[in-house]
Amino acid sequence: MKAVKLLLSVFALTFLVSCSSDNDSPPPVEYIRLYDLLAEYEVWYVDYSKSFGTGDVYYVAQAFTLSFLNGTMYANNNLVGIGETGNGLGIDVGTYTAVHGMTLTTNHNIDGRIDFEVRQLSTNQIEFYNYEEDVTYILEGFQTTTFNYDALFNDNLDLMVQEYDGWEKTYASPDGDINPFDDENYLTFFFDEGELTFLSSIDETGLDIGEVLWDYEGLYNIDVFSNILTLDYDGGDTEKFDLTVINDNVLEMFHISSGTTYQFTGRGFNLIEKRNLRKKESANSDKSVRNGSKKRTKVDSRTKLGEKHLK
16 A cells, blocks of 8 residues: 555656646747748847857947838937937838848848848847858847836946037036146047047137047046946046936036036037947047147147047
8 A cells, every 4th residue: 555655656746747847848939920020029129248250240230229110120329319219219221121931131221231040039039140240149129118228328328428529518516626627628439449438628618529629538437337437548647427417418427536516518419320339449540639648738739639530
């Protein structure tokens, strides 16, 4: 009798484990044809950190989101206005067709025809593979009403500040200690040889950015957790600011060491059809400053920012 009970117990345990394993397994992915799959979600977030391969399809690598609607392809390349531009879809960057199995043919307005093999990973996650560049991208689907545009904006402030030709100081609080940054009225930010680079100028306010002459240069960083903007001047000085984004066009910078609050307003917004901000290459190799020694001291030689940056 004990042997029978033991046998039944083993059978029951096996049955329960089997049922538990079945319940724990993820639900099967319901595969649909590519055209319908792409239209299932209004925006596809390009998770660039999960991409892998030897090359890059630049318009995909530099987009924050892609959208596919009735044959038109949209991209959010700008952070300024994201969530509002194109009702959340961004700007029209080309066309697409998806009529041959899981092959997506895109015709980008700048890059021309590029094909991808698409694989559905889950109900809202897909994989784009381009054989010419041997690169794979992971995209995650969202509706515009559920996608967190604010989080994307805040996580990429170091790129957002690059979307203007420059920033002009439009306010300085009367309180706070006198400090060298009081004299600096313009800032501009960009990638240079893969590094987050800034220039600053002591020119009087009221100029067009194209007329500003730059005095100092260095590297900058914006901590995504604390929103601390750090300016590391090539001459050795470092300035730290508690950064607050008033809106897409105005930055408030509280100078931590002096207690002075500044506001800078963006000048010369650039609508980007194909951004070149996440790629590690120099986009401003012809930049120059009037401070040839790169010291944070006033000098006499005066040079304008290279035209390439202002396009």
